[in-house]
Amino acid sequence: MKSRREFLKGLFATPLIFTSCLYGSKEEFNRNAYSEEGRVVIVKSSRYGRNSSISFSKMMLSKGIKIFTKSENEIDGLKKLFRKDDVVGIKVNTLGGRNLSPLPSTVYALAQLLVEAGIDEDNIIIWDRSSRELKRAGFKINTGKGIKCFGTNSLINGYDSELSFAGSVGSCFSKIISKFSTAIINIGVMKDHDLAGISGALKNFYGAIHNPNKYHDNNCSPYVAELNTHPYIRDKLRLNIIDAPIGQYHGGPGYNPNYIFNFKGILLSTDQVAIDSVILDIIERERKKNGKPPLKEEKRYPKYLDVAEKLGLGVRDLNKINKIEVNI
Amino acid sequence: MEFSRRDALKFICLSCLSFTTFEGMEKNAFSIDLSNQFKKEEEFPKVEAKFYDKLKDGKIKCKICPQECEVTPNERGTCGTRENIEGKYYTLVHSRVCAAHIDPIEKKPLFHFLPGTKALSIATPGCNIECKYCQNWEISQFRPEEIKCFYFPPRSVALTAKKYKCPTIAYTYTEPTIFYEYMYDTAVEGKRMGVKSVMISNGYINRDPLVKLIPHLDAIKIDFKGFSEKFYSEICRGHLKPVLETLETIVEKKKWLEIVVLVIPTLNDSISENRNMFKWIKTRLGDSIPVHLTRFYPIYKLKNLPPTPISTLENLYKTAQDVGLKFPYIGNVPGHPYESTYCPSCKKILIHRVGFEILENNIKNNRCPYCGEYIPGIFK
Numbered sequence: 001m002k003s004r005r006e007f008l009k010g011l012f013a014t015p016l017i018f019t020s021c022l023y024g025s026k027e028e029f030n031r032n033a034y035s036e037e038g039r040v041v042i043v044k045s046s047r048y049g050r051n052s053s054i055s056f057s058k059m060m061l062s063k064g065i066k067i068f069t070k071s072e073n074e075i076d077g078l079k080k081l082f083r084k085d086d087v088v089g090i091k092v093n094t095l096g097g098r099n100l101s102p103l104p105s106t107v108y109a110l111a112q113l114l115v116e117a118g119i120d121e122d123n124i125i126i127w128d129r130s131s132r133e134l135k136r137a138g139f140k141i142n143t144g145k146g147i148k149c150f151g152t153n154s155l156i157n158g159y160d161s162e163l164s165f166a167g168s169v170g171s172c173f174s175k176i177i178s179k180f181s182t183a184i185i186n187i188g189v190m191k192d193h194d195l196a197g198i199s200g201a202l203k204n205f206y207g208a209i210h211n212p213n214k215y216h217d218n219n220c221s222p223y224v225a226e227l228n229t230h231p232y233i234r235d236k237l238r239l240n241i242i243d244a245p246i247g248q249y250h251g252g253p254g255y256n257p258n259y260i261f262n263f264k265g266i267l268l269s270t271d272q273v274a275i276d277s278v279i280l281d282i283i284e285r286e287r288k289k290n291g292k293p294p295l296k297e298e299k300r301y302p303k304y305l306d307v308a309e310k311l312g313l314g315v316r317d318l319n320k321i322n323k324i325e326v327n328i
Numbered sequence: 329m330e331f332s333r334r335d336a337l338k339f340i341c342l343s344c345l346s347f348t349t350f351e352g353m354e355k356n357a358f359s360i361d362l363s364n365q366f367k368k369e370e371e372f373p374k375v376e377a378k379f380y381d382k383l384k385d386g387k388i389k390c391k392i393c394p395q396e397c398e399v400t401p402n403e404r405g406t407c408g409t410r411e412n413i414e415g416k417y418y419t420l421v422h423s424r425v426c427a428a429h430i431d432p433i434e435k436k437p438l439f440h441f442l443p444g445t446k447a448l449s450i451a452t453p454g455c456n457i458e459c460k461y462c463q464n465w466e467i468s469q470f471r472p473e474e475i476k477c478f479y480f481p482p483r484s485v486a487l488t489a490k491k492y493k494c495p496t497i498a499y500t501y502t503e504p505t506i507f508y509e510y511m512y513d514t515a516v517e518g519k520r521m522g523v524k525s526v527m528i529s530n531g532y533i534n535r536d537p538l539v540k541l542i543p544h545l546d547a548i549k550i551d552f553k554g555f556s557e558k559f560y561s562e563i564c565r566g567h568l569k570p571v572l573e574t575l576e577t578i579v580e581k582k583k584w585l586e587i588v589v590l591v592i593p594t595l596n597d598s599i600s601e602n603r604n605m606f607k608w609i610k611t612r613l614g615d616s617i618p619v620h621l622t623r624f625y626p627i628y629k630l631k632n633l634p635p636t637p638i639s640t641l642e643n644l645y646k647t648a649q650d651v652g653l654k655f656p657y658i659g660n661v662p663g664h665p666y667e668s669t670y671c672p673s674c675k676k677i678l679i680h681r682v683g684f685e686i687l688e689n690n691i692k693n694n695r696c697p698y699c700g701e702y703i704p705g706i707f708k
Contacts, residue, residue, distance in 0.1 A: 087360050095402055123360060130473060131369065143366050153473040156367045163629065170629045180360060194387075194400050211469050213408040214458045214565060251385050254401035254412075258385070 033238055034069050034080035035270035038315035038322055040278050041068040044265035045328040049245045057109035064268040067324060078117035081238045082183055087123040088114055089181030093188045093204045094128045094137035100255035101137035102187045102243035111147045121147050127176045129207040152176055159210045167226030171209035177232050184236045190244040190263060190279045192252035196220040197295045197302030199253050200279045201240040201272040202228050219300060225308035228272060240275050242267040249286035261286045273314025274321045276305055281318055375422040375509055377410055379537050386415040393456045393505050393532050394570035407506040408471040409454035421452035422510045425480040426467050427501050430492055432684040436500060436528050437620050437659055438586055439669060440705025441547045443679055444686040448489040451501035456532050457566040460629040461592060468502040482514040486521045500528035508537055515544035531574035532566055538577055547584040550575055554596035555605035563595060579613045584706055586618040591636045591644060602644050606651040615654050616704040621645055622659035673701035
């Protein structure tokens, strides 16, 4: 028979064991969350485009998540990437307006999948730097219950008051990434950038700092790469998606209908450098096809990709990238 | 207060219960509450920018400052305050004020311009360069929508200056070049109502906009960051040559000019570099330009350096005098004797300053009352 002392000891220990069994520590999960260097999955469908429904986008994403995470189904796949108690910030790139931003149907499809994987819908934030740009891209601002959607500029004191440094970048980060989110999904587009060369996954985080306009010289290098080494990004980023019903091979970063090509696909990876290397290759091929010189000749080669590889952010060499393409 | 065994058990059991709700993970168990975090969206006027060229594919080239940013649609230039909207370039900071104060004119610093008077000092967010030691980075290095601003149109600025008996409006704190259109309109409105205008600038502005602005201004203070391209490019994300051209243009157009040099230990404090700067000022701008050698305090991205030793400033002051500059000053050292104005001829004290306070002003009709030496400036 247990003494009172033993009984009390047991009571104290129970909740502790209980909670740690349930979730473990966040840091531990971050370290062990599913990731694979140099692996990029591309899901394509001739039916994927601006008018795709949420259910169709969901099917595309499900396929991609399942293949990328080598899981039985997309929910199991997402569980390898996210904890139930995560607050997931979905960083979209909405600079290109309605025509050249991630499709709202795809972003909401992803949010629905997260909810199905057990994440509270109140803990999902679709965000970019400004609500104005989100609205222009077709997103509905929601600061209330359910899946949230808003720009950093809608928050009172939306940026950290203290500077944070990553290499030569010194910036105040959006509180959505520094304070609110425990996990980040990065959704960029496949496009040319007049200064950076391309804007895909790595460059998207310029929308998470207060002073991106100060880091555009020298083709944004090494700034883009160094920014992505910051712990807010490196420790929280769980998945990169390039939403590419279309791509733009020239005249970016704003939308320019003269330089659009159909891609009809979604790319997924946990490796930012690999996914950007793949889209750079696609953009260069389209440029060639349309009589445009390589970015290097226009002095716009995205040097930051090479720097990013050196900083250990991923795989740059296309020959070393495991590209898996599926068609629906 | 003592707990009985019963109380202790009750407390422990309740704690366990609260933990078990964790297990069930009811909906919203971990929900974040952001309900009090949002601000009301504010709209400010978008005014078409004055200096830009239209390029192909909807691109524009900004001509307001030497950055000459080429900006694609929906994008902004280095300053973050001007946006290409469908091939037209707009300033987003016209009448969008983030700071407005009534300051002593000495704070600008302008020492030979209406000493002892007040200036209604205004700023909008943004800057076209980025000094690693920016004293006002919390407003100069943010985009306008990231800063709390209020609507303060030109006419209201001029009326406010009159109401508070400020003879001058100062465009200051951030970089007025990036709110050029607002500064221009306000200076015109001010002049109409008898209020003067002064620009407190980094001098990073193109000649054409500067020349068109100068007739509406009464004085200009330029931050001369250093006398090397290396310093400008590595510490300020700018270039030296355009600043030199601005200084020469201001003098060529006969506008009252004062210069500030913020002296930073190890970066721009060498005697030889500063001697060359002083020589350049003397030969190209004249020996009567007041040069304020001000003390650096660690801030923003330069927190690893100590404040400037006062001896360094004193050595540079003496160097400036040796080169032949008539009106060097030491700044940011309240109570230092070299804050005051001395007659370059008889060496007697003309304006006695302590900090921003004027204790005595002996200048009469731009002359030293003791020896009659001409003292340049706008003293009334």
